[in-house]
Amino acid sequence: xxxxxxxxxxxxxxxxxxxxxxxxxxxxxxxxxxxxxxxxxxxxxxxxxxxxxxxxxxxxxxxxxxxxxxxxxxxxxxxxxxxxxxxxxxxxxxxxxxxxxxxxxxxxxxxxxxxxxxxxxxxxxxxxxxxxxxxxxxxxxxxxxxxxxxxxxxxxxxxxxxxxxxxxxxxxxxxxxxxxxxxxxxxxxxxxxxxxxxxxxxxxxxxxxxxxxxxxxxxxxxxxxxxxxxxxxxxxxxxxxxxxxxxxxxxxxxxxxxxxxxxxxxxxxxxxxxxxxxxxxxxxxxxxxxxxxxxxxxxxxxxxxxxxxxxxxxxxxxxxxxxxxxxxxxxxxxxxxxxxxxxxxxxxxxxxxxxxxxxxxxxxxxxxxxxxxxxxxxxxxxxxxx
Amino acid sequence: xxxxxxxxxxxxxxxxxxxxxxxxxxxxxxxxxxxxxxxxxxxxxxxxxxxxxxxxxxxxxxxxxxxxxxxxxxxxxxxxxxxxxxxxxxxxxxxxxxxxxxxxxxxxxxxxxxxxxxxxxxxxxxxxxxxxxxxxxxxxxxxxxxxxxxxxxxxxxxxxxxxxxxxxxxxxxxxxxxxxxxxxxxxxxxxxxxxxxxxxxxxxxxxxxxxxxxxxxxxxxxxxxxxxxxxxxxxxxxxxxxxxxxxxxxxxxxxxxxxxxxxxxxxxxxxxxxxxxxxxxxxxxxxxxxxxxxxxxxxxxxxxxxxxxxxxxxxxxxxxxxxxxxxxxxxxxxxxxxxxxxxxxxxxxxxxxxxxxxxxxxxxxxxxxxxxxxxxxxxxxxxxxxxxxxxxxxxxxxxxxxxxxxxx
Numbered sequence: 001x002x003x004x005x006x007x008x009x010x011x012x013x014x015x016x017x018x019x020x021x022x023x024x025x026x027x028x029x030x031x032x033x034x035x036x037x038x039x040x041x042x043x044x045x046x047x048x049x050x051x052x053x054x055x056x057x058x059x060x061x062x063x064x065x066x067x068x069x070x071x072x073x074x075x076x077x078x079x080x081x082x083x084x085x086x087x088x089x090x091x092x093x094x095x096x097x098x099x100x101x102x103x104x105x106x107x108x109x110x111x112x113x114x115x116x117x118x119x120x121x122x123x124x125x126x127x128x129x130x131x132x133x134x135x136x137x138x139x140x141x142x143x144x145x146x147x148x149x150x151x152x153x154x155x156x157x158x159x160x161x162x163x164x165x166x167x168x169x170x171x172x173x174x175x176x177x178x179x180x181x182x183x184x185x186x187x188x189x190x191x192x193x194x195x196x197x198x199x200x201x202x203x204x205x206x207x208x209x210x211x212x213x214x215x216x217x218x219x220x221x222x223x224x225x226x227x228x229x230x231x232x233x234x235x236x237x238x239x240x241x242x243x244x245x246x247x248x249x250x251x252x253x254x255x256x257x258x259x260x261x262x263x264x265x266x267x268x269x270x271x272x273x274x275x276x277x278x279x280x281x282x283x284x285x286x287x288x289x290x291x292x293x294x295x296x297x298x299x300x301x302x303x304x305x306x307x308x309x310x311x312x313x314x315x316x317x318x319x320x321x322x323x324x325x326x327x328x329x330x331x332x333x334x335x336x337x338x339x340x341x342x343x344x345x346x347x348x349x350x351x352x353x354x355x356x357x358x359x360x361x362x363x364x365x366x367x368x369x370x371x372x373x374x375x376x377x378x379x380x381x382x383x384x385x386x
Numbered sequence: 387x388x389x390x391x392x393x394x395x396x397x398x399x400x401x402x403x404x405x406x407x408x409x410x411x412x413x414x415x416x417x418x419x420x421x422x423x424x425x426x427x428x429x430x431x432x433x434x435x436x437x438x439x440x441x442x443x444x445x446x447x448x449x450x451x452x453x454x455x456x457x458x459x460x461x462x463x464x465x466x467x468x469x470x471x472x473x474x475x476x477x478x479x480x481x482x483x484x485x486x487x488x489x490x491x492x493x494x495x496x497x498x499x500x501x502x503x504x505x506x507x508x509x510x511x512x513x514x515x516x517x518x519x520x521x522x523x524x525x526x527x528x529x530x531x532x533x534x535x536x537x538x539x540x541x542x543x544x545x546x547x548x549x550x551x552x553x554x555x556x557x558x559x560x561x562x563x564x565x566x567x568x569x570x571x572x573x574x575x576x577x578x579x580x581x582x583x584x585x586x587x588x589x590x591x592x593x594x595x596x597x598x599x600x601x602x603x604x605x606x607x608x609x610x611x612x613x614x615x616x617x618x619x620x621x622x623x624x625x626x627x628x629x630x631x632x633x634x635x636x637x638x639x640x641x642x643x644x645x646x647x648x649x650x651x652x653x654x655x656x657x658x659x660x661x662x663x664x665x666x667x668x669x670x671x672x673x674x675x676x677x678x679x680x681x682x683x684x685x686x687x688x689x690x691x692x693x694x695x696x697x698x699x700x701x702x703x704x705x706x707x708x709x710x711x712x713x714x715x716x717x718x719x720x721x722x723x724x725x726x727x728x729x730x731x732x733x734x735x736x737x738x739x740x741x742x743x744x745x746x747x748x749x750x751x752x753x754x755x756x757x758x759x760x761x762x763x764x765x766x767x768x769x770x771x772x773x774x775x776x777x778x779x780x781x782x783x784x785x786x787x788x789x790x791x792x793x794x
Contacts, residue, residue, distance in 0.1 A: 013686060020688035024594055027586030028603050034655050035606055041625050185507045192504035210511045215709060215779040217716020219743055220518055223768045227521030249514045282497045310614025313718035317750050339616040346620045346723060354624065361617050372612055
């Protein structure tokens with residue numbers, strides 16, 4: 001008996017196989033290509049913000065500076081200098097009265113339009129100013145320097161003065177509150193569900209509920225925070241306290257799920273060994289299960305917190321997108337966080353804010369990627385096969 | 387309740403009392419235990435025992451007072467509440483310390499308390515859910531008292547601030563159909579990207595790819611999942627939208643800068659890792675024997691995947707897609723930054739559209755009074771969003787769990 005196989009149909013099948021395989025590799029490539037384009041685009045738009053244009057000016061301190069700070073700078077150059085700098089001059093003079101009547105050569109921030117021109121981007125300089133800037137540049141009186149202000153200033157309406165410090169501090173506050181509430185509660189809940197929970201209806205509901213909570217849109221947590229923490233309990237709007245609590249409720253299910261997985265990975269032989277020696281159930285958990293599952297718990301927590309840092313929608317709802325210039329002084333004062341700062345800058349109309357936004361994104365992504373890298377390293381280092 | 391009082395209550399009242407109880411409990415057992423006995427219970431445990439006796443009454447009194455205070459039922463001055471809590475706690479602790487003797491089963495007693503605390507912690511998730519549902523329903527009821535629920539669901543004009551002048555002056559219309567149309571349009575576009583790419587990536591990783599490719603591709607997809615949505619939103623608004631407008635112009639079409647296509651595409655890319663990792667799980671849990679049976683009969687891998695693996699994994703894959711839809715419907719930042727504000731009932735993905743989430747954010751970041759219908763509308767929309775995503779989640783999570791059990 002012989003089986004006849006039509007060679008044409010075989011070729012067809014072979015081709016189909018090749019097509020399908022190519023298609024599947026293509027799908028992964030699409031994701032990869034997007035990732036490359038995405039990072040390239042963000043870096044291309046943002047890297048220029050790490051340098052800022054400075055102008056060499058002769059500042060002459062006179063009595064007039066108090067009334068009209070711009071008069072301290074040569075009238076020809078004054079329009080090129082940042083308004084933020086001229087605002088500081090009278091204050092500087094008040095603190096150092098010995099400067100009165102003297103002249104000082106200073107490198108000061110140029111305004112955003114000059115900065116954009118020097119960086120070769122579209123700007124609104126007048127043609128006369130363009131030639132002046134180009135001349136000064138040729139003479140070495142305009143330079144690009146590392147933009148320390150971006151890391152040491154708070155938000156500002158002037159793009160050249162705007163920085164991320166207050167947002168970074170706000171992020172730290174928020175992170176601390178989120179961690180302080182969600183980590184203990186999450187780990188405790190996971191221990192209960194894995195080790196102590198009876199197999200009854202209530203626990204079944206709790207379990208379904210936790211998975212569900214992890215999939216509820218974040219904006220609804222914002223509505224919760226607004227209704228419960230702000231309207232009902234009367235916590236101050238825009239504060240790190242409300243933001244942190246809201247994000248803690250959001251992070252809780254992530255931490256519970258990760259912790260349960262970590263606890264489940266501990267083999268029963270360890271529990272049974274300890275129980276056989278007369279330890280109580282809690283002693284088994286505290287002395288054996290928890291220390292052994294700690295790397296897994298921490299990995300899950302870091303990933304959960306990294307997600308919380310990047311979250312914006314619920315914070316939008318509870319008003320954490322206000323214009324915040326100074327560092328928050330406590331958990332109840334108005335604060336902003338990095339993603340919210342990015343959102344605020346992205347909706348500014350001035351062109352110069354686009355590069356600030358991208359630079360903020362670069363910083364945010366760097367923080368998030370390093371957190372994820374730490375989580376992966378932890379996992380690889382302490383991962384044990386039982 | 388002010389924060390200062392709370393801090394004073396905790397640090398000046400509760401903590402010293404607890405410390406006192408701890409030391410007293412240890413002291414009592416030290417006095418009673420025979421120092422030469424071979425088996426001694428740990429003194430520290432008796433200290434903790436004394437502390438835990440105090441915590442319950444103190445917690446009940448303070449929690450009760452806080453709740454009553456929040457509902458404005460009574461107005462007890464806080465020093466009095468704190469004093470009552472501390473007094474009751476001290477009394478309970480005194481009873482506890484009296485009960486201490488070497489025969490007390492202190493480990494068991496402590497354990498019961500610990501397990502109760504753990505149970506409370508696991509109930510937080512339920513409380514959160516109830517909180518979300520109640521807070522949204524409560525405000526939504528206010529809204530539906532002003533606006534007819536049926537008009538809200540079926541109306542085709544969304545005009546909350548009365549910009550359109552009707553027959554009797556300005557009209558405030560809350561017809562949510564255009565918002566949901568926009569949401570579904572953007573979700574559909576996102577799914578057109580996410581489902582094929584995500585599913586094929588999962589197939590590639592679990593069936594074709596070598597270990598080396600997988601080692602690169604998996605973290606890359608995880609990076610995609612870790613990018614904050616505000617960043618995706620910026621990318622969609624600044625890079626993708628202008629690109630699509632130019633692309634449309636080059637083929638002779640007119641596109642808005644707030645078109646539905648760009649947030650849809652970017653959202654699809656955001657969701658790829660969700661689809662691929664869930665499908666990857668599901669596909670990997672199809673037993674190897676099924677594949678080997680098919681391959682042994684001479685089928686190509688692609689035929690095995692199409693005829694055996696995918697049908698076997700279908701329920702799991704469908705529920706993964708439902709979860710992805712739920713994520714897309716609930717996603718906010720991308721649409722807030724890249725989709726429009728104008729409600730627009732159209733099939734054209736190049737036109738500007740708005741979504742439910744955009745209007746929620748817009749209503750709550752505006753400067754209207756909190757109880758104006760414009761603001762309350764956010765909660766009406768939130769309620770529908772909650773019901774929608776909850777249904778999708780419950781169905782898909784149940785199916786995924788059932789599916790895993792079937793093959794385990």
